[in-house]
Amino acid sequence: MEAVVAxxxxxxxxxxxxxxxxxxxxxxxxxxxRFAREERLRQERIDAYCAYAGAxxxxxxxLVYRWFVLHEEGREEEDTPALREELYKNxxxxxxxxxxxxxxxxxxxILSLSEEVMTHVTELHRAQDLETLTALRAVxxxxxxxxxxxxxxxxx
Numbered sequence: 001m002e003a004v005v006a007x008x009x010x011x012x013x014x015x016x017x018x019x020x021x022x023x024x025x026x027x028x029x030x031x032x033x034r035f036a037r038e039e040r041l042r043q044e045r046i047d048a049y050c051a052y053a054g055a056x057x058x059x060x061x062x063l064v065y066r067w068f069v070l071h072e073e074g075r076e077e078e079d080t081p082a083l084r085e086e087l088y089k090n091x092x093x094x095x096x097x098x099x100x101x102x103x104x105x106x107x108x109x110i111l112s113l114s115e116e117v118m119t120h121v122t123e124l125h126r127a128q129d130l131e132t133l134t135a136l137r138a139v140x141x142x143x144x145x146x147x148x149x150x151x152x153x154x155x156x
Contacts, residue, residue: 041104042155048104049151052097052114056121056144059090060137063124067133094118101151110150117143 066087069078098114105111121140127133 045104045151046155048097048101049148049155052094052101053144053148055090055094055097056117056140056147059087059094060121060124060140060144062087062090063121064133064137067125067127071130091122094121105151105154107150107154110147110154113143113147113150117147 062083066079066083069075069083095118098118101114102111117140120136120143124133124136124140127136
């Protein structure tokens with residue numbers, strides 16, 4: 001009888017040990033998977049936010065250059081189809097990067113800030129004089145900096 005009880009205790013102990021081991025291994029696996037998922041999202045955010053800021057800078061650069069071409073004496077011939085094509089490509093690249101950045105964020109502030117800075121950058125070509133252009137350049141420069149500052153905590 002003692003042998004039967006000892007065998008039952010051994011089997012129950014083994015099963016209990018197996019069950020506890022399984023629970024702890026499952027928790028460790030879940031933690032590892034969660035960490036890997038969070039790290040992938042962090043890397044995707046870094047890529048998307050950097051791409052958007054860079055695309056905005058390129059778009060802004062072309063807009064400012066074209067503004068000077070259109071508003072300075074003797075530069076009208078520089079407003080070529082190639083320049084307009086570069087402007088359109090940069091705008092599309094900035095919009096695509098904005099959509100990508102918006103897809104990886106869950107922060108409503110970043111969503112609105114990404115739209116706001118794109119709007120301000122696009123306004124550069126509507127400036128009627130150098131003073132307005134200079135003011136808009138300052139606004140867009142600060143807007144891009146604000147976007148980077150707002151996104152930085154999400155990637156730390």
